[in-house]
Amino acid sequence: MECVFGLVGDGFAILAADTSAVHSILVHKSNEDKIMVLDSHKLVAASGEPGDRVQFTEFIQKNVALYQFRNGIPLTTAAAANFTRGELASALRKNPYAVNILMAGYDKETGPSLYYIDYIATMHKVDKGAFGYGSYFSLSMMDRHYHSGMTVEEAIDLVDKCIIEIRSRLVVAPPNFVIKIVDKDGAREYAWRESVKDAHVASA
Template structure:
């Protein structure tokens, strides 16, 4: 309509039936508007058929059917990636922790392994944070040593600055905070920990279970790695809060005997340490004991 009007003004000698042209153009425009109001128009050129006059979101296009014999490549790669994550999450080391009346026992396997290869047969996977707190670690070899040394250095720095030691509870929450910060970084630590000690004020033993996802749980006994599959039932049966240090060592022997009996893997013995009100004590453990088959 606008174009016709401009054209007519520029040409005064336009024929007399120009009024009829304007009239029919106006009728066609009205007819088009009425049809648009009655029946919404659809855009059929695209895959998504959307209502031009409505504000509803377009529906998702349906995926094209695939033949049954074809396996999509992304699904196969995701399945392979999932299996890799599962196998990497399995801890091939042993960590055990037991609390008693006035002590906490921490035990860790001596073998440093990478896959099926034993790299070291006398690896100490424990670190003393202060006089009455001890941690044991497992996981990726580089992450474990670096993270344990970092926690040990910060604990000792706190003791020197404040002339007092952090309690096991305070250290456990500090470690949990560091793991949580690492988990949200580009390169998180793959470390599982057992933190045990005796509170210097209340003289009560404490044991904390931490994993690489920054989970923290205080427990009377705990395990990481293969030990959790075979030893937790033994600890459920024999542990009670008032056991003595000798009874705790006997329960630990039951756990290690079960591991030797059930697993084909040689962990090269156990490093056993106990935390009492007097400090951290190394406990001699018989690694050469022969266990009869079930």
């Protein structure tokens, strides 16, 4: 029941993901961070088979760091997304990774951007995107409420709307979500949304 989604606003990009590590009918943990800080101004949110998700995102992170170490300049978000797509495409006919990725970044020249990369190495630059069962609801909410040039407050409000919709619609909904943001000041964690705390706030 994974849920990963993101959007681009005015000078920033936001990614949100559930934090549940689940196998069959068992919940192993509910604080799994599925959004990796790729470098100072890039984020990668991934969904898919847990082993592939962790191994592949770490592989991309280390190769992006290696490129910067060797060349003295970081990859742009577009270049990092194309590198990621290339690695998925190379693995596709050998030992494919069951992983879907949303990559968000901020570049001085082009501003914020969001890339949609799925497990068969399809890549698109998008304004909003989602993976997992939660995408059925988060995409429809974003289609309804998203507009270009959103402020951080508007974007967070939309993310919260998506989380509430996912929790109310999915039979087995993930209880907790992590939200991260990237802008000119860098990539960082913005907030957690925990169902226990939300219920306490709602009843207060």
